[in-house]
Amino acid sequence: MPQAQSKEYALTGSTGEGPVYDLLIIGGGINGAGIARDAAGRGLSVLLCEQDDLAAHTSSASTKLIHGGLRYLEHYEFGLVRKSLQEREVLLRAAPHIIRPLSFVMPHNQSLRPAWLIRAGLFLYDHLGKRELLPPSQSLDLRTHAAGQPLKPDLSKGFTYADAWVDDARLVVLSALDAYERGARVLPRTRCVSARRYADMWDVTLQPAGSEAVQVRCRTLVNAAGPWVMNVLRESLGMASPRLLRLAKGSHIVVRRLFEHDHAYLLQNPDNRVLFAIPFEREFTLLGTTDVEYDGDPADASITGEEIDYLCKMTNRYFVRGITPADVVWSYSGVRPLLADHSADLSAVTRDYVLECDATSERAPLLSVFGGKLTTYRRLAEEALALLAHSLPHMNAAWTASAALPGGDIPNADFNLFFAEFRRSSPWLPEALARRYARAYGTRVDSLLTGARNLGELGEDFGGGLYEAEIDYLIRQEWAQTTEDILWRRTKLGLHVSRETATRLAARLARERS
Numbered sequence: 001m002p003q004a005q006s007k008e009y010a011l012t013g014s015t016g017e018g019p020v021y022d023l024l025i026i027g028g029g030i031n032g033a034g035i036a037r038d039a040a041g042r043g044l045s046v047l048l049c050e051q052d053d054l055a056a057h058t059s060s061a062s063t064k065l066i067h068g069g070l071r072y073l074e075h076y077e078f079g080l081v082r083k084s085l086q087e088r089e090v091l092l093r094a095a096p097h098i099i100r101p102l103s104f105v106m107p108h109n110q111s112l113r114p115a116w117l118i119r120a121g122l123f124l125y126d127h128l129g130k131r132e133l134l135p136p137s138q139s140l141d142l143r144t145h146a147a148g149q150p151l152k153p154d155l156s157k158g159f160t161y162a163d164a165w166v167d168d169a170r171l172v173v174l175s176a177l178d179a180y181e182r183g184a185r186v187l188p189r190t191r192c193v194s195a196r197r198y199a200d201m202w203d204v205t206l207q208p209a210g211s212e213a214v215q216v217r218c219r220t221l222v223n224a225a226g227p228w229v230m231n232v233l234r235e236s237l238g239m240a241s242p243r244l245l246r247l248a249k250g251s252h253i254v255v256r257r258l259f260e261h262d263h264a265y266l267l268q269n270p271d272n273r274v275l276f277a278i279p280f281e282r283e284f285t286l287l288g289t290t291d292v293e294y295d296g297d298p299a300d301a302s303i304t305g306e307e308i309d310y311l312c313k314m315t316n317r318y319f320v321r322g323i324t325p326a327d328v329v330w331s332y333s334g335v336r337p338l339l340a341d342h343s344a345d346l347s348a349v350t351r352d353y354v355l356e357c358d359a360t361s362e363r364a365p366l367l368s369v370f371g372g373k374l375t376t377y378r379r380l381a382e383e384a385l386a387l388l389a390h391s392l393p394h395m396n397a398a399w400t401a402s403a404a405l406p407g408g409d410i411p412n413a414d415f416n417l418f419f420a421e422f423r424r425s426s427p428w429l430p431e432a433l434a435r436r437y438a439r440a441y442g443t444r445v446d447s448l449l450t451g452a453r454n455l456g457e458l459g460e461d462f463g464g465g466l467y468e469a470e471i472d473y474l475i476r477q478e479w480a481q482t483t484e485d486i487l488w489r490r491t492k493l494g495l496h497v498s499r500e501t502a503t504r505l506a507a508r509l510a511r512e513r514s
Contacts, residue, residue: 023039024220025046027223031380045183054176059226062334068375073125087375089133147160150319227336245370247298
């Protein structure tokens with residue numbers, strides 16, 4: 001179990017005489033977790049450390065899409081779009097519980113882009129990558145289609161295309177869990193303080209929260225620290241890099257549901273950016289994102305009043321029901337590390353990644369990850385390990401292209417059939433709770449229920465659909481320690497539960513730590 005692993009680490013790692021890991025990965029976001037998963041599945045010994053909770057920052061602050069990036073076509077990033085579309089199919093099969101198809105409606109505004117240009121872009125989007133699970137794009141008459149009803153009446157024409165929605169934080173946690181179950185050591189709340197390089201290995205100093213620093217050794221070091229990648233190079237490793245990063249803050253707001261149907265919207269705006277309006281947590285609409293240059297600590301990123309005003313203004317250009325800052329029930333911000341180029345417009349900076357491998361016969365390898373996005377994380381991990389193959393010749397072949405994530409081994413990736421069977425086997429669960437469990441935990445939902453036959457057997461009811469059985473599962477299996485871990489990353493129950501529930505949960509977790 002993950003919790004037991006941390007205790008073992010504290011006992012054996014403090015001497016610095018433990019095993020030499022093949023790979024030590026700094027960063028528990030999507031790229032670090034993906035590399036750890038792939039490497040562990042290839043038979044490598046792996047240690048993953050993260051200074052905070054898994055997915056605590058950028059990887060849980062996305063627009064929550066697995067997509068090709070339709071707008072990237074305007075910047076001629078055909079290779080990135082093709083790669084992303086290919087990965088979209090792979091991930092839909094690997095995790096059909098936390099990733100699901102989502103239909104997007106794009107109202108046509110003739111003053112921004114002509115219809116022929118949009119049709120051409122959608123044609124490319126349909127055909128650049130392999131598409132088997134999602135329908136092709138098509139034109140819409142918004143005067144008769146359900147998606148036109150919440151829109152202003154002058155928007156009569158539009159287009160629809162398909163992408164996918166993802167629970168981003170759970171994608172990270174499940175990737176880390178898969179790595180752990182294949183032998184990796186996963187250490188949240190453990191900061192890499194420093195690393196000293198030798199010819200054949202690294203000596204690394206790690207600082208677990210609330211404990212003494214420990215020394216570990218590894219043959220290869222991977223810097224997947226996201227927006228902190230340069231900090232790790234400079235401060236922990238005492239090195240420089242020829243790469244330059246631009247940090248971009250993206251902020252989102254959540255408001256009460258703006259429309260009743262299940263389609264999402266991609267809305268074009270006069271500044272050439274697009275706004276997503278996405279059904280979220282049944283009762284809400286997610287709106288984003290902004291794109292603002294950022295030069296502070298990524299951990300301190302938060303939305304500004306100007307960003308909230310911008311998102312409200314862009315939303316009100318399209319919807320009959322207007323929103324104001326007072327309608328915002330939740331917001332979040334994340335900092336994306338983008339490879340610096342000569343683009344004056346931040347939205348035009350590539351979202352692709354670069355892997356920089358520093359290795360010679362006289363120095364242990366260092367791999368640094370610059371950039372990246374949720375959709376391409378699995379491919380990034382494959383490419384990272386290909387670069388390290390000469391240093392780790394005993395690694396096995398690539399395997400993740402056809403492997404399910406934990407809970408995703410649903411026959412034929414058919415979530416609806418799986419859910420119907422789950423409902424038949426557990427009719428005592430309320431419909432909404434059963435669907436949330438099935439979506440979050442997939443085929444592992446039985447481990448959460450642990451043989452329960454009624455709600456009373458799930459333990460204490462903390463309110464809002466949070467029962468003790470789920471809390472115990474998240475602590476035992478998914479490294480959860482705080483109310484934020486549980487209410488905002490492992491679940492999004494923070495939008496639904498009362499302050500009393502959060503207080504009771506905090507007290508329960510305090511008892512667990514004592």
